[in-house]
Amino acid sequence: MDEVVLSAGDTAWVLASSALVLLMTPGLAFFYGGMVRAKSALNMMMMSIITIGVVSILWVIYGFKIAFGYEADSPWYGSLSTSGLGDAVSELANNGGVYPIPLLAFAAFQLMFAIITPALISGAIADRAKFFSWAIFVALWVTVVYFPVAHWVFAFGNKVGDTVTGAGYLASLGVQDFAGGTAVHINAGAAGLALAIVLGKRIGWQKSPMRPHSLPLVLLGASLLWFGWFGFNAGSALGASGIAALAFVNTQVATAGAVIGWITTERLRDGHPTTLGAASGAVAGLVAITPACAFVAPWAAAVIGLVAGIGCALAVGLKYKLGYDDSLDVVGVHLVGGIIGSLAIGFFGTSKILGLDGLFYGGGTELLGKQSIGVALVMGYSFVVTLIIGFLIEQTIGFRVKSESELTGVDQAEHAESAYELAGVLKGGR
Amino acid sequence: MDEVVLSAGDTAWVLASSALVLLMTPGLAFFYGGMVRAKSALNMMMMSIITIGVVSILWVIYGFKIAFGYEADSPWYGSLSTSGLGDAVSELANNGGVYPIPLLAFAAFQLMFAIITPALISGAIADRAKFFSWAIFVALWVTVVYFPVAHWVFAFGNKVGDTVTGAGYLASLGVQDFAGGTAVHINAGAAGLALAIVLGKRIGWQKSPMRPHSLPLVLLGASLLWFGWFGFNAGSALGASGIAALAFVNTQVATAGAVIGWITTERLRDGHPTTLGAASGAVAGLVAITPACAFVAPWAAAVIGLVAGIGCALAVGLKYKLGYDDSLDVVGVHLVGGIIGSLAIGFFGTSKILGLDGLFYGGGTELLGKQSIGVALVMGYSFVVTLIIGFLIEQTIGFRVKSESELTGVDQAEHAESAYELAGVLKGGR
Amino acid sequence: MDEVVLSAGDTAWVLASSALVLLMTPGLAFFYGGMVRAKSALNMMMMSIITIGVVSILWVIYGFKIAFGYEADSPWYGSLSTSGLGDAVSELANNGGVYPIPLLAFAAFQLMFAIITPALISGAIADRAKFFSWAIFVALWVTVVYFPVAHWVFAFGNKVGDTVTGAGYLASLGVQDFAGGTAVHINAGAAGLALAIVLGKRIGWQKSPMRPHSLPLVLLGASLLWFGWFGFNAGSALGASGIAALAFVNTQVATAGAVIGWITTERLRDGHPTTLGAASGAVAGLVAITPACAFVAPWAAAVIGLVAGIGCALAVGLKYKLGYDDSLDVVGVHLVGGIIGSLAIGFFGTSKILGLDGLFYGGGTELLGKQSIGVALVMGYSFVVTLIIGFLIEQTIGFRVKSESELTGVDQAEHAESAYELAGVLKGGR
């Protein structure tokens, strides 16, 4: 075997992608922050920010090894040891083969995924969570949910000759997830549902109006997400290759399709295409194409986007029927979008690209079956374990703020701050 | 001839640039959105967002081929066929020579140009356009204006040995446009003028005050544009080369010069250097250096920027004299800036860099003459065809909202939303 | 010696990094702009924007040569000549060795550092500076402070065989500063202190409330800073290498640590973890890891971040004790954070990474001693010279606005604008 030497070009792309994916979490903070009322905008954003803090530290201590270690040779988790990333300056990334990028670049890139996944969950419990309890939740959740699930899906193990050790369960099974439809979106979506149930409905839900306080902020967030998502999806090729370019094009096209799908649904159902709809559609499209982006042709990406845009626009209404207050639609967008995208591979996957044919290309239902296993396993595990963690926290330190604080606004109660002071005269008049 | 193999470094830069250029369109949305009144901010931004949606889909279906196909061997358009981008994972880009980047990366990069060009036009018709009509306009306009014009300017054809087939008219003529002074800015500027004429003046124009509702939003937009423009200009080198670095430096320097030029003009004429002036100056400088960025030395870039800053600051007053309501100065900034930059190549172009000498380097007026042809052809074509499309839409489905909707605010009428709900108490009090 | 050829991969990373670092200055504008009252938000942001304008132009004329020229063979300054960057399209970067990136890419990257450093200072004189005087200050300050200091720290000279000519004083001494702890942050922090003294306290300081007018804007600024800082730190490797990846990971981890450190300090001292604290902590962590990012292991980066978060959270209170109105805490965050980071190398530096051992790795106090020299020299020089420039400007054209303008708001007085017009009805009601 030839010795693999570092490729500066691949490294440049993975580093740039890592920065792009980091930006997605503040992007999410603005997307979510704009959607809540002004009195809880800061708390909404702070949930994302503290997630960056907590997960980054845990990643360096043990997270990276639980997710990508292969020393324990287990399909369920990597190695239970400290990460030891400090000595890895000249090591190349190794995950089912040696990649010509520094191990630390791979670790940085994957860290950003571990950050945004729990941050996504926060949308389900807007306006009512204790900040400190949320931080504890994040620490527990990544440890027992995200890190292991990332191992199942993304860890392709250590390949020596033809022997692979320590690959994740779903990865070895052949479940396809290019950039995180199961590990990130279904995972976060199912967890969001669980937490929405644990914390319960906001006071006045479905009675008081809860309009987004700043749609420009929502749009800014969606834009940063879109921009960063090129790193998320095309960066998952772990190199600047044709596959990366395909993932890039598909990301763009699916998102475009979903914007059109969502606002067309709104136009027909509610009479007007809205800004919130366009922003939501973009995110739905990005979610849906995530697992599939390197396995399908651009025309199929457009179709997947369109379906996700329409599907999620309809799905966000579910909570009113079923009666859970998933405040910012983590279920309707991430769980539903993630499922659409993960299953779509089973239909649109084509061997012209990655050696896999889906149903529409005559590959039969085998791939679709595997995809369904991936969806079900991650969804079930995440939902149940999150429910347990959530209840544990609620029973011990409490997860929900006092109703008085909720009414005044959680920003004041939890952070002693107000988001805006535009008047400049009557300080704190609001 | 050596076989060309993929360069990961060049690919990394083109992918990063594509992401940067995508970000410019939301950047434009904020730049424009901040400049209008709060009651039409959402509509302003939605015109950019839907443009991303519509153009991305058309690009995959046929746009890329009309612009960059060479099979028809026509100077006026590429091939009239479906794009077939799905199979292109391992093909390299081919445009007057083979570039060591995936064809899909090239397609993604050029798509972003096709998106922002029509989005630029929307500034001319702020506060008064029907959203659906705008979407139809975008679809028609890119099809009959942008895709062909991009072929004229950017398509260098298929080169086999010394034979080139299917190069665009202006490209074969030797008209220089590195990153889109003619195809993007003059094109959008002339179209903006045409649409401003079709839609007519806003109610209360020059009577009621129409102040920007959020200058921080304007500045955010300008900042994202500036940031993304490095991808636009330096990415147009299609590789991470010395030319890319030159384009990068020139972009920075010209923009700096234009900021200074614009606010100095304001200081002298109006008494104060303004934030809106600084943001506008930045955009004017970016526009002007776009065609010239790889053909001139940095000192010349500074001069071009300075001239553009002053020139555009003066040009935005024209509309009041001539009586057309080009609301956000698409003509004053993009048409005028684009002309300044395109002609500047004829003066400052230097053979030290690309083998072309302008007037100031003793190269005579030949280059200047060619540049003038490029300017005139694109300006004339875009203006006339846009006028026709605009009138067609106005006569059929209508392009302008009812005057009642215009007074209440087009956000409510077209999108049933309000941009801000900061008070949190008197929902919809405004 | 083998001939060095251009590396597209390294170039791609340095160009991307340059764009990222440019974005930091608008990021700073928003970070600072959100922190002041609405009536001076524009002026705050304009100080950053004009800095981009002024420094970019000076850089091309002579700045790059003062900082990175080696022709004069002086430890104190580069060459006093025009930059002549225009001819440098095919030259590679040369700074203590030949780097496989275009000289222009290096020049662009370093320009962005020269821009943000003076922009940082503006936070010390919020709400009360004349805009024109600030622009003059920036021009003088970069010329006699930043350009020379950058030479001391960052210029490794021209290496031919074993002979090096024209290296900077601190660089030859072996003072370590990977990405600008001394040259950027201590430099700006000391200058901020000097200017705060020159301009004096704001009217009503410590009496009237001066709350941040928009924390979402502050958070946006901090996010863009964070994102851009990956270019700042990892880009300083001047290539897409393992060292770049280490700098990247350390940047992330230290920032995470500092967020946690700052808000925990707040929680314990003031009762609540705040959004402003999280944003400030992020910046403090970024500042502190800047000099050290390529010399320490990730665990040490987390510790440095934590210490910086706590240290700066405590240091921002100093101004109330000592009685200078460093309005946005340039001293408390940049000076203190820069010192923490620069000295930290003396403790945590490890030969496993760059051949240097700090105190904790058994390297003794030698490194720590050198670092102290670097800190003291830059701090002293910057403070004294800034004091002189500041007083000169105050005595001649005046640096502070009239007290009447300060009360009404410096935006109206200096720029004849208002940041927001959200009501849309009572134009200018405020």
Place this chain on the structure above:
Amino acid sequence: MKLITAIIKPGKFDEVKSALRAAGVKGMTVSEVSGVGRQGGHVEVYRGAEYPIDLISKVKIEILAENRDVDSVINTIVKVASTGSIGDGKVWATPVDSVVRVRTGEKGEAAI
């Protein structure tokens, strides 16, 4: 004709509006105000500096009512807006000399 002015807690506004409508009040004019009173404020902290916020967000409702309706309107507001905790607000009535409806020029009772 009287002008009834009520200062109430923002959270009670929707309820009061509905109750007034149910009680036959056809129109009212509403604004956001800040109140100073017995009700304490709260403290905000920015980078360690404390800002006592003693102005509290309130809603002001103004209602033109015929003399015979004044008491019932006031009673409705007091009943619905009261939470029993400090800061519930005040309601007062002031005399009005004349009223005109802008649209029609109608005066007095016909105008409201």
Place this chain on the structure above:
Amino acid sequence: MKLITAIIKPGKFDEVKSALRAAGVKGMTVSEVSGVGRQGGHVEVYRGAEYPIDLISKVKIEILAENRDVDSVINTIVKVASTGSIGDGKVWATPVDSVVRVRTGEKGEAAI
């Protein structure tokens, strides 16, 4: 001395202000308010959830006027602010006991 209060449509404010100035009114105090009345609101939709917005943006003008000017001021406002469509607003006058100009301490007529 009377206090004239007018609630009008925001779009009419500039015209009313000019007309009042032309009619000799030297000062006024203006604020943004929300009105409830016969005029219907509109509906906004966010992710499929409907929000009926029944508060309508209005401008409130307050003018201190001497008794002899009250009628002409009211008439001016009614004339200029009227569009003939529902929601044009109301104008009313209330008695004032005393007025002081802060700058000079002048009282009564001299103060306005």
Place this chain on the structure above:
Amino acid sequence: MKLITAIIKPGKFDEVKSALRAAGVKGMTVSEVSGVGRQGGHVEVYRGAEYPIDLISKVKIEILAENRDVDSVINTIVKVASTGSIGDGKVWATPVDSVVRVRTGEKGEAAI
């Protein structure tokens, strides 16, 4: 019972509030308003287009006071809010028929 209304410069609000509290005033209701008067406005310029801004930011304070306190309250405001420059504002008093405290239903003097 009277209602005292004061229009003052925003920069003077904090001082006036403190002075009133020191003088025994227990509560007040405050809002942001815009004033038109002798005081000139300023001009803003956007892309060369001039916008004359003739509305000036003011703060409005409303205080319910017993008859015997009216003069002292007005005097306090006038004294503290005056800067001697144009635009310092006005203070006026109007009659009040009745007042109720929402929390307790207390009426008249007991309500303020």
